[in-house]
Structures are given as C-alpha cells and as structure tokens.
Amino acid sequence: xxxxxxxxxxxxxWKEARAGCLSLGVVDDELHVVVRxxxxxxxxxxxxxxLWALIALANEALPHTDLRKLAMRDVGVIRVLAESCxxxxxxxxxxxxxxxxxxxIASLLPVSR
Numbered sequence: 001x002x003x004x005x006x007x008x009x010x011x012x013x014w015k016e017a018r019a020g021c022l023s024l025g026v027v028d029d030e031l032h033v034v035v036r037x038x039x040x041x042x043x044x045x046x047x048x049x050x051l052w053a054l055i056a057l058a059n060e061a062l063p064h065t066d067l068r069k070l071a072m073r074d075v076g077v078i079r080v081l082a083e084s085c086x087x088x089x090x091x092x093x094x095x096x097x098x099x100x101x102x103x104x105i106a107s108l109l110p111v112s113r
Contacts, residue, residue, distance in 0.1 A: 005067050056108040070105050078102040 009019050017024035025034045025044065032046040033054065045054050062069040082098035085091035 003067055008068075052108070059108055060110070070108055072106070072109055075102045075106045075109070078105070 013019045021036045023034045023036075025032050027044060027046070030046050032044040033051065035043045035045070037043075045051060059070050078098050079102050082095045082102065085095040085098070
C-alpha cells in the first residue's frame with residue numbers, strides 16, 4: 001500500500017490560518033500569505049500571480065524524494081487517465097475536468113530541465 005500523505009495543515013492550523021512561520025493576514029482588505037523569519041521579520045505575498053509563483057517555487061523546493069512534490073509524471077498520469085475516459089456525456093465531463101487539473105499542475109512546473 002502506498003505511503004499516506006498527511007494533510008498540509010491540521011484542523012487547528014486551518015482555524016488559526018497559521019502554520020509555523022507561515023500565516024494568512026489581511027492588509028487593506030486583501031488576503032496575504034505572511035512569512036516570518038527567525039528574527040520575526042515579515043514578508044507578505046499577495047496577488048494571484050505572486051501566490052501562484054510562490055506555490056510553484058515551494059513545490060520546487062521539496063526534495064525529489066518527497067511524495068508531496070508535484071512532477072510532470074503526475075501530469076502525464078492524469079492525461080493518460082483523461083484519454084481513457086469513455087466517449088459518453090459523463091466521460092467527456094470527466095476528461096474535461098482531468099485535463100483542467102493536469103493543466104493547473106503543469107503550470108506549476110518548470111517547462112524543461
């Protein structure tokens with residue numbers, strides 16, 4: 001049986017919107033990811049493009065052996081599964097959803113190495 005990947009945040013961390021040096025904060029009615037360094041200095045990240053870039057860079061920082069790391073092989077598996085959907089109304093909907101998910105994951109990954 002494959003190793004289970006635990007949730008990224010516990011229910012309490014979700015409730016507090018905080019995990020270690022990371023938290024969510026509101027600045028001028030805009031939600032920000034706030035990062036604290038060891039000296040309690042703050043960096044705030046907001047905006048869809050910057051947050052998406054943060055997700056991509058955080059994924060890249062995971063070790064290649066980490067089961068949580070998204071990779072092009074994940075995109076490939078989803079695309080193969082999408083292609084195997086039957087040509088029915090439900091199959092076409094499932095294929096469309098799978099393609100959208102694979103596109104989202106692919107957009108977080110480097111184009112080439």
